Amino acid sequence: MQRQQFKSFLAQKGLRVTNQRLAILEAAFGQQEHFTAEQLLDQARRIDDSVSRATVYRTLPIMTESAILREIDIGTGEKFYRHTANNQSQMAQVVCLDCDRIFEISAPFMDWYGSTVSAKLGLTPVSQRLQVSAHCNTLRDTGTCRHRSR
Amino acid sequence: MQRQQFKSFLAQKGLRVTNQRLAILEAAFGQQEHFTAEQLLDQARRIDDSVSRATVYRTLPIMTESAILREIDIGTGEKFYRHTANNQSQMAQVVCLDCDRIFEISAPFMDWYGSTVSAKLGLTPVSQRLQVSAHCNTLRDTGTCRHRSR
């Protein structure tokens, strides 16, 4: 269970288990899709209305370092997050430019590529990310897309 | 010649050829490495000191749309740009977390991957980007790295 994983991580790092951190943790697990810091704040406040924006921003790095969340930057200003439930790394993101939806797709060659290329440059790879930007065929053909939100 | 390519693009779009836009264009071609909007502003001002920050920011999208520049976002707040001189797409970036240097590496499978994956989702790929973050072995082993700048 990942809640326990988070508490262990906090203890191990000498960090305190506060109600706010637990509320943010719960809120993160409640999200099914990718979410922003702001969306996480909204949800966390439903659990504990004392949670502030600052604490969300201070807790996000803790959760990514503990490998409970993965940070995804698609270059749109705000960063997205997603819990690492089943999948681990080796995931690419396909971003629909019409829907603004983010699809997670397996890309098993990424680690290999990162290692190979880094070695040639005298570097040690830390992470790699692959993102595909694309347009929605349904929207192009019919003028609408059921996924469209923003 | 890419200068002509840019002027054609402006004419074709009904945009005006101004001294400021030409100065920014020249400045962009004068850069050998990746550069930021701020660095481009500095260089452009040496050619035409009337160039303002606003115009640089308004001209950058025009240059990327005309495929003269490529935008690279490594998630560090500011965006980087590079002229598309020899290389086209199919390039991955390896970012050294110590040096902050960006290496451009060929990644010929990217287009294929983007197309394949997009097709399965009912999407039409527009672009793809692959970035590897890595640490410098030289810095780790000797404590210094000749590339280190910031």
Add this chain to the structure above:
DNA sequence: CTGCCTGCAAACTCTTTGCACGAAT
């Protein structure tokens, strides 16, 4: 001439930070 472009500065968005209070250990 007409209307797109420009510089300036203010506005904006997302995120970070200083401070004094409050709570976990």
Add this chain to the structure above:
DNA sequence: ATTCGTGCAAAGAGTTTGCAGGCAG
């Protein structure tokens, strides 16, 4: 009791935008 954590609001970085005047076509 100690510290670390917190909320608040202000600051910060990078980028965008409203406006009045300027220059390309």
